[in-house]
Amino acid sequence: MYRFEPVEKVDKHLVHKEHDDDILIINGRNAIPVYVDDSLLEPPLVDGLAIDQLRRYYIPCPVVPGRYVLRGVLPFISLSKKQFDEIDSECLELLGKHYEKTNDGYVLKSQYINEIEESILARAFSDLADTVEESDRLSISRILQSACEATRPMVYYASMFNDTKNYFFYRKHHEHVPGIMLMEVARQAMYAHFYQCRAHRREDITLSIDSFRMAYLNFTESNYPVRIMVEDISPAADADDTTKDERSIQRGGSRATFYQRNKPVATAEISATLVKVNLFKRLRRCTTDKSHRFFPIKNFSKLVLVTSRTGKKFEAQVVNLSLAGLRLSFPKGTELAEGEIFDVSFYVDSVGYVNSTNTLVWQADCQGCLEAGFSIFQIETLFLGRLKEVIKNFTFVDHKRTPV
Known part of the structure; x- marks a missing residue:
């Protein structure tokens, strides 16, 4: 059975998302050096525990004293003429890009190598089983975040x-x-x-x-x-x-x-x-005309709580709304008095409750229910801001009532 590498999704806030399900990138990491000097593997640049971790991935370089090389990256490549002639043009170009030719072979010179190019070189010259996996690269990147900031x-x-x-x-x-x-x-x-x-x-x-x-x-x-x-x-x-x-x-x-x-x-x-x-x-910020009406599309609670000044409570549903008022649908037989004052409260997911004080302007029987129009005459700044967010994000304009 295939064993998947550990997966760590990128922080949702970093990519301006609200839900982890929307994240499409994993194991995000900065570039890591293919070699480090021994001074980096000592305090205070990194702590003792981090040094132990780094020594799992960086091994002593046999050709440059005091240097440690990332596993899977060859510090020195020696090629016979036959081997050299068999190298494809892509590998040959990368060899010249990241290694310095000497009389005996090629010595690693680039401290940072593109991960893809590193993989191509590893396939050609190294043991793939010894290369560092991407989840480990993420760990190395975090350890060296500040220590290598100037050169990375x-x-x-x-x-x-x-x-x-x-x-x-x-x-x-x-x-x-x-x-x-x-x-x-x-x-x-x-x-x-x-x-x-x-x-x-x-x-x-x-x-x-x-x-x-x-x-x-x-x-x-x-x-x-x-x-x-x-x-x-x-x-x-x-x-x-x-x-x-x-x-x-x-x-x-x-x-x-x-x-x-x-x-x-x-x-x-x-x-x-x-x-x-x-x-x-x-x-x-969305500038919306107070006269424009909007249909609720999503995230609205099914029920709206309507309370009279005498304390009588009614349940309704939002038909449409604007910055100036609401059109609500009540069960057939509901009795309301025009001109009466009502407190209206409804909930919208991801925004919260929107509360306002309203005057009943009109009412009419409509296909088995009672529809009523309310005019907002008092709303706190907090709830007005929420109402604007609701209209901007979770409604669509009623083009029959609004010139578009």
Whole structure:
């Protein structure tokens, strides 16, 4: 039976989601060095327990004293002429990129190697059974988070959580990963990359996507793992034209490359504006005309509690609503007095209760029930804010009553 690697979903708040079921990337991690100096394996850069963990993954380098090399990465490669001639062009290019040629062979020179390129080199020259698994890379990344911050490239890695039972993306059978699913994976990976690789905190800065360009290079199969590598492609700010503060909150850009079996199958380039969270919230406020009526679509409780000033209670349902009033449906035979004052309370999931004081304006029999119109004349600031959120997120405009 196949043993799946440990899975750790990326923090839902990091990618602007509310539910873990919506998370499509796992084992998110920063780049880790393929070699470290022995000074890193001593306090105070990392604690004693972390040093013991690191020594499981980094082994002494036989060719460079005082250096430790990541398991699965060869510090030295010696090739006969016959072996050299049999190397394919891709491996030969990577060998020249990450190793320095000497009289005896090739000595490792790159401290950071793209995980995909590392995997290709391992397949060609090393023992795959000795390579470090991605869950362990996540652990190493956390241990070295601060110790390697100055030298670490702004690259972020994750794997795709491809749940083929996901109703939204796999409503019909697919023999490949749906393209729209890759788009959402790219968006989540871009957000995670931004907060993991830059100094900005999610509580202070958010991203507003300006453009999204997706290129599908090949079909992405559903039964093989998919790895994502995200790189920073932000345009450089012109120091002569912008202040320091403006340069720190300008634009962001990322390129996400999807790999399957070490081959690229898709790329996504996303550019975004960096916005302070408080400003973003103001920009996102919905301005709704008080005269516009809206139908409830989802998240509304079935029953509305209506209470008269004499304490008599009624149950109703929301027919439509606006910032100025409510249209409610009561069971047939309910007796209400026009002009009377009522407290109305209803619940909307993820928002909470909305309470207001209303005047009954009209009532009429309608297909086996009593419908009544209420005008809001008093509502607290808290509940007015909730009412606006409800209308923005969980209703649709009644186009017969509202010019659209």
